[in-house]
Amino acid sequence: GESVGLHLPTLSVQEGDNSIINCAYSNSASDYFIWYKQESGKGPQFIIDIRSNMDKRQGQRVTVLLNKTVKHLSLQIAATQPGDSAVYFCAEKRNAGKSTFGDGTTLTVKP
Amino acid sequence: KAGVTQTPRYLIKTRGQQVTLSCSPISGHRSVSWYQQTPGQGLQFLFEYFSETQRNKGNFPGRFSGRQFSNSRSEMNVSTLELGDSALYLCASSSQGAFGTDTQYFGPGTRLTVL
Numbered sequence: 224g225e226s227v228g229l230h231l232p233t234l235s236v237q238e239g240d241n242s243i244i245n246c247a248y249s250n251s252a253s254d255y256f257i258w259y260k261q262e263s264g265k266g267p268q269f270i271i272d273i274r275s276n277m278d279k280r281q282g283q284r285v286t287v288l289l290n291k292t293v294k295h296l297s298l299q300i301a302a303t304q305p306g307d308s309a310v311y312f313c314a315e316k317r318n319a320g321k322s323t324f325g326d327g328t329t330l331t332v333k334p
Numbered sequence: 335k336a337g338v339t340q341t342p343r344y345l346i347k348t349r350g351q352q353v354t355l356s357c358s359p360i361s362g363h364r365s366v367s368w369y370q371q372t373p374g375q376g377l378q379f380l381f382e383y384f385s386e387t388q389r390n391k392g393n394f395p396g397r398f399s400g401r402q403f404s405n406s407r408s409e410m411n412v413s414t415l416e417l418g419d420s421a422l423y424l425c426a427s428s429s430q431g432a433f434g435t436d437t438q439y440f441g442p443g444t445r446l447t448v449l
Contacts, residue, residue, distance in 0.1 A: 323379070
């Protein structure tokens with residue numbers, strides 16, 4: 224079946240550095256991909272998404288790259304801050320309301 | 335605009351009991367999805383309701399059921415609780431119906447503990 228997986232379960236970076244969180248997926252029919260951030264005690268929060276016909280999309284301090292050839296996407300966070308510490312999920316979506324989530328990468332930002 | 339709300343936030347039940355969780359979506363959103371989140375399995379899709387009809391369903395046993403009301407509020411019911419049902423249950427709402435890049439907004443979740 225379809226799967227979405229993250230490469231590393233944990234990532235530790237120094238405050239001010241850039242962070243890169245990676246994700247691999249198996250379903251080439253996915254319409255688009257989403258990154259979520261989940262802080263302790265809260266539900267996942269939408270960060271940014273990208274359609275399958277795009278390679279790159281930028282937001283505020285975040286960039287998502289999609290490589291359909293190798294079925295890989297990444298989330299880049301510029302100038303990582305302590306408030307960025309959270310669990311990050313990638314998800315693929317085909318139908319409304321049905322998303323497949325990866326397991327999550329825990330990002331820890333060291334001061 | 336108020337976000338997605340879920341009640342209760344915490345719940346403790348014993349095996350064999352049943353439980354009902356409630357979700358109020360963002361005003362104007364007609365789609366409500368439910369997810370189970372556990373440390374070992376991550377986020378697992380339970381089902382999605384749109385305009386009071388179940389439109390998508392995940393791979394969970396029939397003990398898990400749900401419904402949606404005309405005001406888009408949704409409830410999820412788990413009968414004959416098992417220890418493995420202990421999890422964070424998340425509700426997400428979105429505005430668009432069928433296909434499209436509708437963003438899902440999550441509630442804070444209900445933490446269910448089964449003893």
